[in-house]
Amino acid sequence: MEIVDFLFKNAIVLTMDEEMRQFEPGAVAVKQDHIVAVGAETDILQKFTSDHIIDCNLKVLMPGLINAHTHVPMTLLRGLADDLRLDVWLMGYIMPVEREFVSPDFVNLGTKLACAEMICSGVTCFADMYYFEEHVAQTTVEAGMRALCAQTVMKFPTPDAQSFEDSLAATRDFIQKWKGNSLIIPAVAPHAPYTCTAEILRATSALAVEFDVPLHTHLAETANEVEIMRNEQGMPVIPYVKKQNLFDAKVLAAHCVHIDVGEIHTLQHAGAGVAHNPSSNLKLASGAAPVKRMLELGLNVGIGTDGPASNNDLDMFEEIRLAAFLSKNTSGDPTALPAKTALLMATRMGAQAMHMSHLTGSIQPGKFADLIILDVSPIHNSPRFKRDPNGIYAQIVYASKSTDVTDVMINGKWVMRDRQLLTLNETELLKFSQEYARKIDIFLFQREKSVLSKLIAIGGTTEEESFEIQAKVPIQEIEPVLARLESLTKPSSLQKPEIEIIRTRHYRQYDTYFIFDGSEEGCIRYREDHFINEKDEITTVRSRLTLIGPSRERNYPQGVLLSRSRYLAPATQSLRFYREYFKPSHEVEIEKDRLRYLVRYHNIEFFINIDSVSKPNLGHFLEIKSRTWSQKDAEIKSRLTTDLIELLGADPAKTISEDYLEMIREK
Numbered sequence: 134m135e136i137v138d139f140l141f142k143n144a145i146v147l148t149m150d151e152e153m154r155q156f157e158p159g160a161v162a163v164k165q166d167h168i169v170a171v172g173a174e175t176d177i178l179q180k181f182t183s184d185h186i187i188d189c190n191l192k193v194l195m196p197g198l199i200n201a202h203t204h205v206p207m208t209l210l211r212g213l214a215d216d217l218r219l220d221v222w223l224m225g226y227i228m229p230v231e232r233e234f235v236s237p238d239f240v241n242l243g244t245k246l247a248c249a250e251m252i253c254s255g256v257t258c259f260a261d262m263y264y265f266e267e268h269v270a271q272t273t274v275e276a277g278m279r280a281l282c283a284q285t286v287m288k289f290p291t292p293d294a295q296s297f298e299d300s301l302a303a304t305r306d307f308i309q310k311w312k313g314n315s316l317i318i319p320a321v322a323p324h325a326p327y328t329c330t331a332e333i334l335r336a337t338s339a340l341a342v343e344f345d346v347p348l349h350t351h352l353a354e355t356a357n358e359v360e361i362m363r364n365e366q367g368m369p370v371i372p373y374v375k376k377q378n379l380f381d382a383k384v385l386a387a388h389c390v391h392i393d394v395g396e397i398h399t400l401q402h403a404g405a406g407v408a409h410n411p412s413s414n415l416k417l418a419s420g421a422a423p424v425k426r427m428l429e430l431g432l433n434v435g436i437g438t439d440g441p442a443s444n445n446d447l448d449m450f451e452e453i454r455l456a457a458f459l460s461k462n463t464s465g466d467p468t469a470l471p472a473k474t475a476l477l478m479a480t481r482m483g484a485q486a487m488h489m490s491h492l493t494g495s496i497q498p499g500k501f502a503d504l505i506i507l508d509v510s511p512i513h514n515s516p517r518f519k520r521d522p523n524g525i526y527a528q529i530v531y532a533s534k535s536t537d538v539t540d541v542m543i544n545g546k547w548v549m550r551d552r553q554l555l556t557l558n559e560t561e562l563l564k565f566s567q568e569y570a571r572k573i574d575i576f577l578f579q580r581e582k583s584v585l586s587k588l589i590a591i592g593g594t595t596e597e598e599s600f601e602i603q604a605k606v607p608i609q610e611i612e613p614v615l616a617r618l619e620s621l622t623k624p625s626s627l628q629k630p631e632i633e634i635i636r637t638r639h640y641r642q643y644d645t646y647f648i649f650d651g652s653e654e655g656c657i658r659y660r661e662d663h664f665i666n667e668k669d670e671i672t673t674v675r676s677r678l679t680l681i682g683p684s685r686e687r688n689y690p691q692g693v694l695l696s697r698s699r700y701l702a703p704a705t706q707s708l709r710f711y712r713e714y715f716k717p718s719h720e721v722e723i724e725k726d727r728l729r730y731l732v733r734y735h736n737i738e739f740f741i742n743i744d745s746v747s748k749p750n751l752g753h754f755l756e757i758k759s760r761t762w763s764q765k766d767a768e769i770k771s772r773l774t775t776d777l778i779e780l781l782g783a784d785p786a787k788t789i790s791e792d793y794l795e796m797i798r799e800k
């Protein structure tokens with residue numbers, strides 16, 4: 134008789150191995166950190182004995198569940214912002230809060246909270262991607278869990294790195310330090326093609342190859358991502374990342390919602406694994422991954438919860454059930470993704486997708502002892518039929534709850550016994566995480582109060598205070614003004630031209646003003662300039678976001694001195710994004726065709742704008758503008774402005790001070 138450390142008996146053993154063997158009653162022998170034998174109880178008890186014999190009372194004994202994609206420290210951001218689009222949620226809330234709060238302390242606490250939740254729900258191994266990943270790894274080891282820990286790299290500054298070179302260097306150190314650890318597989322995580330440059334994708338792939346570690350990333354999550362990739366690179370996401378040598382590495386790709394059959398083949402040939410995240414995809418309305426097709430074509434697909442800020446929990450039982458339901462629903466085929474396959478995806482196939490199936494994912498001799506005991510006899514899961522051997526999988530997938538997990542062993546060590554956590558202090562975790570929620574609430578509350586701080590939160594602004602003389606005169610037609618301008622700029626034999634043109638521009642301006650009721654901060658203008666060439670074609674499009682402070686006016690004989698603060702930011706997101714993020718009380722749209730001349734008149738530079746405002750139809754305007762620095766300067770410029778209006782054949786007496794927005798307001 135061989136003596137082992139633990140002997141499990143009287144269990145419904147689901148091995149989840151290649152033959153999907155089941156034993157009832159079955160037994161499993163564990164020595165140190167690994168499984169030494171599994172089989173029918175009578176066979177195993179003849180060969181092995183132990184001081185620790187565990188009678189499973191005909192509960193299910195199966196491999197621990199594998200969460201193939203998550204961001205564990207984000208447990209601390211659970212419920213922070215919900216019911217938003219992915220870009221608004223990510224760029225408008227999650228990333229700004231992360232920039233402010235994510236630290237080693239945050240990561241340690243968030244990871245502990247996540248490990249507690251996962252252990253309680255039968256998860257023994259997970260694939261993570263976050264910042265300060267060495268702290269995720271350290272805390273995971275302390276909690277006694279197994280994980281693939283991938284350090285995030287992206288093109289923006291992150292909470293743990295100022296540049297991508299810094300985070301790449303930190304990732305190299307992290308991998309070197311953790312490679313060979315029995316619980317942690319270190320890895321690199323280029324966040325996504327849209328948050329990384331081609332150079333980052335190439336560099337991270339090379340790093341993963343150099344150390345033979347997995348590469349964890351997000352691919353083709355939304356239709357929008359694929360559309361932008363097609364527009365910018367002329368191909369969808371999978372061929373693009375292949376071109377950047379991403380598949381030289383052992384890839385674990387989360388989502389892959391919007392990929393076609395050709396792309397599935399590419400992933401399969403590359404040996405890449407996919408993490409399917411049904412809750413996250415459903416909640417963010419990203420679509421449904423073609424899981425049925427992926428499995429038919431031999432791809433390894435695991436199941437993940439994604440981060441708890443987009444789920445909002447780490448419950449794999451719910452995720453497995455949703456994966457099955459979603460696949461049936463989208464394929465219109467109730468036989469699609471049967472319970473047995475769904476559970477396989479959350480165990481052995483998940484480990485395969487993570488390139489860790491030699492370590493865990495099934496009950497087989499030689500693999501680590503990552504085991505859970507699950508009660509399949511509570512009131513919501515009774516009675517039990519035994520006719521169909523697949524019935525037990527259906528029972529687990531369609532009726533079991535995470536709270537039915539009673540005991541969890543990882544790496545041959547107990548981490549939960551009879552629903553009591555052994556490595557983590559639940560009371561302490563709840564107290565500390567509530568403290569973070571309080572701090573983040575205060576931060577967001579302050580931010581929401583001010584349009585300016587909301588603008589700053591999404592990525593920096595430059596401030597400028599502007600003082601300018603501005604005069605606007607309605608005109609009937611623009612041609613006579615243009616003719617005048619031309620004649621004034623022509624040199625004659627006798628003298629220099631009166632007005633010298635420095636630069637000419639022609640563009641159409643599309644302005645959307647976000648107006649905020651009761652705000653004294655002014656309004657946000659989203660401006661798109663479409664530059665037009667001589668052939669009347671659009672050459673370039675530029676988008677800008679400006680917070681325009683309320684103007685302080687001072688009247689001069691003609692023309693008005695306007696002063697106001699402006700905060701400028703390049704508009705990198707869509708108009709829709711800003712609308713949903715700033716939530717204005719109402720909006721005003723203005724469209725105009727603008728001929729803009731920068732001229733020199735009496736050695737002073739002026740802008741002459743000849744505008745045709747088409748939306749709303751306000752007609753044509755001649756506008757003269759110049760920056761000014763002092764009162765004396767303002768007086769001189771105001772006088773010259775009057776002269777210019779006259780020279781161009783308009784009537785200075787008709788000068789108005791309002792801008793287009795005010796004209797619309799007054800209507």
Ligand SMILES: [Zn+2]
Nearest residue numbers: 351387439440
């Ligand atoms: Zn994710």
